[in-house]
Amino acid sequence: MKPRVPIIQGGMGVRISLSNLAAAVANAGGIGIISGTGITVDEMRFHIRRARELTQGKGYIGVNVLFAMNDFAETIKAAMKEKVDFIISGAGFSRDMYAWGREYDVPVLSIVSSAKLAKLAERLGAAAVVVEGFEAGGHLGTDRPLFEILPEVVETVSIPVIAAGGIINGADIARAIELGASGVQMGTRFVASAECDAPDVFKQKYIETTDEDELVLVKTTVGLQGRAIRNHFTSAISGDNRLKIEKCHDCLKNCSYRFCTLDSLITSVDGDVENGLVFAGARVHEIAEILPVQTIIDRLMTECKAAQTVIRSHVL
Structure with a gap:
């Protein structure tokens, strides 16, 4: 599998990255990811098939599923039966998914935050690992920056390594590749796209965030920290505050029941961005405008090539 550009669009739930965004990225030469988290299996099947139609079967389409979800196994197997190009999984670690991947002949990529986990993933059968640093949006698995972890992982494994977390421009892509990454995964930048x-x-909430102080780390009910844009909701759940849960969806394997993470994500994607969680990466404030995916990728690759020229000139 080798896309025209070394960019994987990060899987973002709930309902942030579905068939429209994934297909646009695939058509622009990258790898599009549908988030299978927080939607039904039937909805996921629909979006996989729609993405295939929009790309005319030519682009690369994967599915991201959170290990922390109760329907993890059902969702992954359903995606594999649809013959997606690969599966990406994070927010926990599953040994079984590699066996399922072999059964359905679908490559499995693990999101990891250390060389130790990367080595374990390789031993279990991962086709590649996505190394995610502290700068990422959403659930976080480490407090270490990406470019500190990345070289350690590259030295430890022999499978492809994808850099993720805080990648926002072409210079970041060039730096990741220089450090040994085969490519990058980007989520936040693609939220501010016409096709998202x-x-x-x-x-617009992304565009209106102009300073890193407008971001906050919250402890979600998954048990992990998550980075989000400050709003009424993040204030309401600060500290150990608990919110009333109207109806439990029984969506998580382990839940603190302090509030409903799923409902909070649905609230924001339904349009109430003050009373729901709006996950975003640490450098969201650097994004100034909403652009078509093709324009974003074209600019990223132009910036990347320019940065690589500078890097090579310094080496020589």
Whole structure:
């Protein structure tokens, strides 16, 4: 599997990266990812098939599923039966998914945050690992920056390594490749795209965030920290505050029941970006405008090539 550009679009739930965004990235030469988290299996099947139609079967389409979800196994197996190009999984670690991948002949990629986990993933059968640093949006698995972890992982494994977390421009891509990455995964930048499946008010929240102080780390009910844009909701759940859960969806394997993470994500993607969780990466404030995916990728690759020229000139 070798896309025209070394960019994987990060899987973002709930309902942020579905068929529209994934297909646009695939058509632009990258790898599009549908988030299978927080939607039904039937909805996921629909979006996989729609993405195939939009790419005319030519682009690369994968599915991201959180290990922490109760429907993890069902969702992954359903995606594999649809013959997606690969599966990416994070927010926990599953040994079984590699066996399922061999059964259905679908490559499996693990999101890891250390060389130790990367080596374990390789031993279990991962086709590649996505190394995610502290700068990422959403659930976080480490407090260490990406470019500190990346060289350690590259030295430890022999499978492809994808750099993720805080990648926002072409210079970041060039730096990751220089450090041994085969490519990068980017989520936050693609939220602010014309084709992103999120509503305009959600995308606008990204554009209106102009300073890193407008971001906050929250402890979600998964048990991990997550980076989000400050709003009424993040204030309401600060500290050990608990919110009333109207109806439990029984969606998580382990839940603190302090509030409903799923409902909070659905609230924001339904348009209420003040009273729901709006996950975003640490450098969201550097994004100034909403652009078509093709334009974003073209600019990224132009910046990357320019940065690589500078890197080579310094080496020589």
